[in-house]
Amino acid sequence: MPTAVLVDGAYFIKRFRRIEPHNAFNAERAADLVHRWATAHLTAWMPPRPNCPASRLQQPSRKDLYRIFFYDCPPLDTKQHNPITKRLVDFSKSREAVFRRELHIRLRSKRKLALRLGHLSKDVKWTIKPSRIAELLKGKIQIADLTETDVSIETRQKGVDMRIGVDVASLSFKQQVDQIVLIAGDADFVPAAKMARREGVDFILDPMWQSIPDSLMEHIDGLRSTCPKLALRTVSSETSASSSSG
Numbered sequence: 001m002p003t004a005v006l007v008d009g010a011y012f013i014k015r016f017r018r019i020e021p022h023n024a025f026n027a028e029r030a031a032d033l034v035h036r037w038a039t040a041h042l043t044a045w046m047p048p049r050p051n052c053p054a055s056r057l058q059q060p061s062r063k064d065l066y067r068i069f070f071y072d073c074p075p076l077d078t079k080q081h082n083p084i085t086k087r088l089v090d091f092s093k094s095r096e097a098v099f100r101r102e103l104h105i106r107l108r109s110k111r112k113l114a115l116r117l118g119h120l121s122k123d124v125k126w127t128i129k130p131s132r133i134a135e136l137l138k139g140k141i142q143i144a145d146l147t148e149t150d151v152s153i154e155t156r157q158k159g160v161d162m163r164i165g166v167d168v169a170s171l172s173f174k175q176q177v178d179q180i181v182l183i184a185g186d187a188d189f190v191p192a193a194k195m196a197r198r199e200g201v202d203f204i205l206d207p208m209w210q211s212i213p214d215s216l217m218e219h220i221d222g223l224r225s226t227c228p229k230l231a232l233r234t235v236s237s238e239t240s241a242s243s244s245s246g
Contacts, residue, residue: 001178002066004171005038006164008184009072010157013103015208019230025095027102033227035110038068040226041181041206066177068113071164073120073157075100083126085148116167118159127154161188168192172199181206181224187213194219 016023016030023029042063075097079090091097107115128136132150135141164182171177172195180196182189185207196203197219204222205212209229217223 001175002064003042003179003181004066004167004177005041005068005181005183006167007034007038007068007070008160008164008182008186009070010160011184011186012070012208015210015227019208019228025099027099027106030099030103031106031110034070034107035068035113037206037208037226038181038183039065041204041224063179065112066171068110069116069164069167070107070113071116071118071160072100072104073118073160074104076120076124076153076155078124080124080126080153082148082151084146084151087148089153091153116160116163118157118163121156121158124153124155126151161186164189165192168196172196172201175199178202179204183208185210185212185216187216190216190219197221 012034013030016033020026020029020033042065044061044063075091075094077092077097079088079092081087082089104115104117107113128146128151132141132146136143164184168180168182169192171180178200179202181204182193183206185205193203193205193216202221203219204224205216205220206225207223208227209225212223
């Protein structure tokens with residue numbers, strides 16, 4: 001039976017931007033990596049068989065793909081007044097909105113990829129950035145010192161986790177797959193993971209090298225990340241730089 005790969009879009013984008021900060025708003029690159037890192041889970045290396053020298057080459061086995069599901073929300077498209085400058089901001093023209101719309105268009109064109117969209121809560125509000133809050137609390141700055149870039153709009157996704165849970169249940173109860181890979185890192189998915197395992201589904205979590213809660217680790221069948229490991233990339237780069245300067 002095939003494998004289904006479910007991707008928490010907000011989580012993926014956050015980790016993608018940590019791994020490739022220079023491509024933070026490159027929708028084409030993000031869409032390509034969604035597909036590449038998801039399909040990488042279809043390949044598994046078989047352990048060598050005893051007394052069989054040829055098997056030491058560790059020939060890979062490949063599972064079939066049922067579908068990749070990408071869960072996200074349309075970008076914020078309202079107009080809000082910045083609380084510092086009182087200037088009207090059109091969020092539909094922001095870099096984030098342009099990136100999100102293009103990403104969704106490109107994902108829709110990918111083979112065997114389904115885009116599942118929730119919606120943003122209408123309760124949006126402005127908040128002071130954490131770094132500036134810390135400075136305010138320490139008395140380093142005053143409210144009057146804040147600029148328009150020290151505040152940001154806060155939004156909440158609605159319906160995304162529910163859609164992931166419903167799809168996990170549907171795939172499991174209908175026996176459409178025997179393996180589900182979830183690219184996420186939220187303990188809210190524990191009930192879905194437990195349910196899938198009770199139905200005999202092999203449930204794999206890909207947190208993209210992010211540490212996960214013990215409560216989530218307890219209820220999965222395996223942990224595997226297919227994207228580059230950020231720490232190793234950083235150490236490697238620093239080592240190469242030191243060697244070059246030496």
